[in-house]
Amino acid sequence: MSLYGTGALGPPHLFTTLDSEEHKNLRKALGGQQWTIGSLKNNWEPRIDDLVRLFIRKMTERAQANDTVLLSERVAEFAADIMTMISFTEPWGFVKNSRDVYGILGNWRKGLPLFGFAGRCNSFRKILSIPGVGERFLPKATDKDGFGYLMNWADKEVSRREEKLGDGETVNEPDFLQHCLDARMDGEPLSPVQKRAHVTLLIQAGADTTGTALGATLRFLALDPDKMKRTWEEIEAADRAGKLSTPIQYEETRENLPYMCACIKEATRLCPPADNLFGRVVGKAGKVIDGHFLPPGTEITTNAYVVHRDPVLYAPDPDAFRPERWLESKEKAAEMELHSFVFGIGPRICLGKDVAIIELHKLLPEIIRHFDLQLVTPGRFVVAGGVAYFNDFNVKLIAREESA
Numbered sequence: 001m002s003l004y005g006t007g008a009l010g011p012p013h014l015f016t017t018l019d020s021e022e023h024k025n026l027r028k029a030l031g032g033q034q035w036t037i038g039s040l041k042n043n044w045e046p047r048i049d050d051l052v053r054l055f056i057r058k059m060t061e062r063a064q065a066n067d068t069v070l071l072s073e074r075v076a077e078f079a080a081d082i083m084t085m086i087s088f089t090e091p092w093g094f095v096k097n098s099r100d101v102y103g104i105l106g107n108w109r110k111g112l113p114l115f116g117f118a119g120r121c122n123s124f125r126k127i128l129s130i131p132g133v134g135e136r137f138l139p140k141a142t143d144k145d146g147f148g149y150l151m152n153w154a155d156k157e158v159s160r161r162e163e164k165l166g167d168g169e170t171v172n173e174p175d176f177l178q179h180c181l182d183a184r185m186d187g188e189p190l191s192p193v194q195k196r197a198h199v200t201l202l203i204q205a206g207a208d209t210t211g212t213a214l215g216a217t218l219r220f221l222a223l224d225p226d227k228m229k230r231t232w233e234e235i236e237a238a239d240r241a242g243k244l245s246t247p248i249q250y251e252e253t254r255e256n257l258p259y260m261c262a263c264i265k266e267a268t269r270l271c272p273p274a275d276n277l278f279g280r281v282v283g284k285a286g287k288v289i290d291g292h293f294l295p296p297g298t299e300i301t302t303n304a305y306v307v308h309r310d311p312v313l314y315a316p317d318p319d320a321f322r323p324e325r326w327l328e329s330k331e332k333a334a335e336m337e338l339h340s341f342v343f344g345i346g347p348r349i350c351l352g353k354d355v356a357i358i359e360l361h362k363l364l365p366e367i368i369r370h371f372d373l374q375l376v377t378p379g380r381f382v383v384a385g386g387v388a389y390f391n392d393f394n395v396k397l398i399a400r401e402e403s404a
């Protein structure tokens with residue numbers, strides 16, 4: 001099955017490659033060891049720790065000042081910094097400056113309705129491809145902020161890096177820009193446009209999505225003091241038993257904080273950051289789904305928000321935030337995991353899943369270890385163009401030492 005997707009939106013990359021065979025080759029070229037948890041732990045965890053430390057320091061200052069903190073925004077900035085860091089080696093300073101650097105997140109959200117509609121309406125995409133039309137709406141490298149600015153940055157960074165390599169310099173600790181330069185299709189490097197497009201894509205695909213997952217988990221816990229207490233008690237007990245480093249390591253969360261892990265699964269089940277997958281087009285042979293034959297060319301899609309509320313699988317309380325459901329039996333947890341659409345499914349499953357997973361399992365327990373959250377405004381889960389983010393989730397951060 002091919003992707004129905006975003007053909008006309010921007011330069012050619014994984015998302016915009018509709019043909020399955022072409023996508024497979026590109027994915028093979030760009031995928032690899034660097035995306036695995038093992039490699040991310042070895043190569044990036046110490047750098048992620050630096051950003052976690054900085055984040056906690058910044059939040060401690062806000063707690064001491066008794067400020068109201070727009071937490072959904074602050075955690076999205078953390079995710080954006082991680083993406084700029086793994087892409088270009090140095091983070092752009094979202095956390096350091098507590099703001100949306102170059103309007104990356106704000107512009108992303110503004111563009112979602114157009115991106116979503118164009119990705120789902122063939123005739124509208126055709127209009128956008130008319131010379132002079134798309135250019136009026138899509139980001140441009142001359143823009144002062146947003147993804148146009150990012151495209152310009154990616155362009156300069158690729159050129160700079162290629163110049164250095166041309167001068168005989170070697171890169172000992174490759175970032176994801178370097179991986180894009182090293183990628184080979186049929187033995188050939190990617191085209192200049194493809195190299196630049198993929199660096200940009202990573203930040204587009206991985207910043208606000210992970211931010212939404214971070215925000216979702218914290219918001220559900222802020223809304224439910226009993227579950228927050230249980231999460232905190234689990235962290236405190238592991239801490240007292242000497243099982244947690246500072247900052248908490250990914251494997252420590254996985255081994256010692258099962259309730260925390262269940263909260264992440266449950267929050268992303270109920271608030272999937274990319275809730276409506278781009279449609280697929282049924283191939284020449286047709287396809288049978290649930291006993292119905294779909295002829296070739298049929299466009300099909302799904303919605304994670306709905307699938308994740310299946311009344312049978314999540315009985316008796318599909319709409320409830322109940323992390324305990326993930327801990328009741330291994331078989332049930334495996335079944336729910338199998339039906340999770342959080343990161344998509346099939347050959348186009350999220351390439352950066354493990355990057356997001358590592359971030360979630362490090363920053364969230366560290367925040368809860370340091371602060372209790374006093375809800376100021378719960379905000380809203382906003383879905384635009386099939387992608388979600390949070391508005392106005394405000395809290396006061398109560399430092400744990402003070403609340404003890």
Ligand code: HEM
Pocket residue numbers: 014015027201202203205206207209210211213272273274277278341342343344345346347348349350351352353355356
């Ligand atoms: C919680 C955070 C994230 C969520 C919920 C998420 C979700 C998704 C979903 C639903 C898809 C489409 C899958 C499909 O159509 O079946 C996707 C694709 C993709 N994601 Fe993510 N993602 C997240 C984080 C990231 C991160 C951190 C990165 C990069 C480091 C990333 C890079 C990508 C890429 C490159 C694709 C395109 C894959 C392809 O077409 O082969 N994502 N993601």
